[in-house]
Amino acid sequence: MLYFLQQLLNGVHSAAIYGLLAFGYALGNGLLQRTNLAYGGIFAFCGQTMILAAVYGYQALWLTLPATIAFGGVVALAYAALLSRILSQTVFAPLASRSPNAIVAATLGVMLALMELSRIAADTHDYWLPPMLATPLVFASDGNFIATLTVIQLINTTVAAIVVTCGAVLVARSNFGRHWRAVADDAFAAKLCGIHTTRVFHRALLFGGLCAGLAGVLAALYYGNLGFGAGLVYGLKILFITAVGGYYAPGKAALGATAFGIAESLWAGYFPIEWRDAWMYGLLAAMLVLAGDRKDAPSAA
Template sequence: MLYFLQQLLNGVHSAAIYGLLAFGYALGNGLLQRTNLAYGGIFAFSGQTMILAAVYGYQALWLTLPSTIAFGIVVALAYATLVSRVLSHSVFAPLAGRSPNAIVAATLGVMIALMELSRIAADTHDYWLPPMLATPVVFASGGNFVATMTVIQLINTATAATVIIGGAAKLSHSSFGRNWRAVADDPFAAKLCGIDTTRVFHRALLFGGICAGLAGVLAALYYGNLGFGAGLVYGLKILFITAVGGYYAPGKAALGAAAFGIAESLWAGYFPIEWRDAWMYGLLAAMLVLTGDRKDAPSPAA
């Protein structure tokens, strides 16, 4: 029983990262209605930027470890904001009214460019952060086995949960949330009612990109490193998860992604880990087929 509890606790951290990514992706693509392959690229790029900035702050600026981590986080979130804004205005808005394949191809190019920028900036080297806040917090014990989470896992989980809950509350109780739902349902009718659909479109994509950047920072803090190809892996998972749950309820998308993260952890605890991704992708594909086609609403930026 304690072993099962430990696998659940292991999955809580992954669930928080996946949930934050899914919330941001659904928030943007509920309006865009196009596959955004650059989203995973922002996630990985932000995590790698945080690590590189922290290394620079420690080695070149002689900052203390807490200061250099704070410096890296600020730089990473600033880049995530900049990239999201540029993508929203220079890629998504001009291509939103065209063939869906146009945005797929463009965002694939953006993801590759972000991966290569990170690789070139790091000179193809892997930089690792030192283990931080790795003190275990015991949740249950029995015999020689204890079920624990580390302090960094608890902080990351609380941070992601706070953003998701706060974002969901804003969508439910603010004028932006009402406008977002109106534009997601029918952008043309929303525009006739006086809603600035373009402003809602850009704000949603900007906040979604910041969610991806924050998730990348949290993952980098916990794992100490993010590979150059991590954006593609995480991006595809979130794409499948959100496609199954739909784009019109970011909170539900986050819950579904959290369940996926816990399921991944349970699989790794009881079954061969080398088959984990294959089975999880197969499960998502089967659910996508069973849920049927989603409606193809026009984009508010069209």
């Protein structure tokens, strides 16, 4: 039983990262209604930027470790906001009104460009942060086996949960949330009703990009390193998860992503880990097929 509890605890941190990513992705794609492959690129780019900025702060600016971590986090989030703003104004807004299907190809190019930029900035080297706040907190013990969660895992999970919860409340109860739902449902009708659709569009994509950037920072703090290709892997997973949960309910998308993270951890604990991604992608594909069948089925009279 304690082993099962440990696997659940192992999945908590991944679930928090997935949930934060899924919330931001659904918030943006509820308006775009097209696949945004650049989202995973922002996640990985900001994680790499955080590490590089921290290395620079420690080696060149002679900052203490807490100060250099804070410096790296601020720089990464600033880049997330800048990238989101640039993409929103120069890529998403023009293509959404003229050629929506081109968004997929354009965001693929953006993701590849971000991967190469981070690789070139790091000179194709892997920089690692030192282990931080790795003290285990014991949740249960029977004398021979203990179920633990580290301090950094607990902090990251708490931060992600707070951001997603506050974001869900914002979408559900604020004027911005009501305007977002109206624009996601029918942008032209919302504009006729006096809603500033352009402002809603840019703000939603900005907040979504910040969620991706924050997830990248949290992942970099925990793992110590984030590979150049991590954006593609995480981006595809979030794409599938959000497609199953629906683009018009960011809170539900986050909950679905949380369940996915827990399921990944349970698979890794009980089955061969090399087959984990294949089976999880297969599960998501099956859920997409079943969801499509339910939508296409005729309603009972």
